[in-house]
Amino acid sequence: MFPHVMIAMDFSPAWPLLEQRLIRLRSKGVKRVSLVHIISPKSAAPSTEQNIEQLYAQLLAHAQPLNDLGLDITYHVDAGKPSELLADYAEHHDVDLILIGCQGQGRWQEMLLGSTALNLAHLTRVPLWLEPVTNVKHGSSYTTVVLATDMSAAASKAERLFHSLALHFQHRVAIIAESLLETDGYGFEEAQLHLTALAARIPKLDTVIVAGEFKQAIINEANAWHADLIIVGQQGHSRLRERLLGSTAKALLEGAACPVILVPSQHT
Structure with a gap:
């Protein structure tokens, strides 16, 4: 499912959580891991040859427990705009999942605003696992997975990933706000039919159409189910893309008590 995972490294307190998450993800078929650190133009440390060598040494030290597990580890250090270079590396090295945590010790809001x-x-064409660092649960449980969908063609990529992951969880929940x-031109009956079709493919799926403002409604419902993971799709056209990736993704990450996977519409 995720044979090749890329971890965006920043040597922050997020690393132990990302390491634990990766170890738990081994059951999802992880065989290769790329540890990638990008030196930002805003970084206080210059991208000199000596500094780059030191960063490689740090990556090697962090990766030792993963090497001991028999995982194939690749290391990469580069300089430039982190988001662009991380997306480019993932696309050109057949990465199946990007795992990233909070940079520094800030809250989700501080991480996400312009982060x-x-x-x-x-930018990414690869599913992005966002691992929160503060004020959330970090247990090893894979009990409940929640899908937030809007029935769009772009969201179908997230639905397919949800289908693949669902059997690893005891409880599976699909939500439509x-x-x-x-807003999107659908009726209540169309939403029910869409959820019924999902339930026909995924055993023991609970389906919910939630009332209220959609961002908070999704958060409240996911938290009510004690979600261990939320899967949400990136939308295909500009209005929905901005709506979901701008305010909704930020709201989910600030309000949800678990990790979130964003699935881009280009993902195949």
Whole structure:
């Protein structure tokens, strides 16, 4: 499912959480891991040859527990705009999942406003696993997975990933926010039919159409189910793309008590 995982490294307190998450993801078929560090133009440390050698040494030290697990580890250090270079590396090295955490010790809001993570969400063609660092649960449980969908063609990529992951979880929940239906030209019956079709493909799927403002409705429902993971699709055209990746993704990451996977519409 995720044979090749790329971890965006920043040597922050996020690393132990990303390492634990990767180890738990081994059951999802992880065989290769790329540890990638990008030296930002805003970085205090210059991209000199000596500094780059030191960064490679740090990556090697961080990766030792992963080497001991028999994973194939690749290391990469580059200089430039982090979001662009991370997206480019993932696309050109057959990466199946990007794993990224909070840069530094800030809250989700501080991470996402103009940050590498949100910029990367706009650029990547690879599913992006966003691992929160503070005020969330970090247990090893894979009990409940929640899909937030709007029935669009672009969201079908997220639905396919949800289908692939669902059997690894005891509880599976698909959510459609009622407030999106009229906006996107769908009726309540169409939403019910869409969820029924999902349930026909995924055993023991709970389906919910939630009322209220869509961002908060999704967060409240996911938290009510004690979600361990939320999957949401990047939308295909500019209005929905901005709506979801701008305010909704940020709201999900600030309000949800678990990791979130953003699935780009270009993902195949």
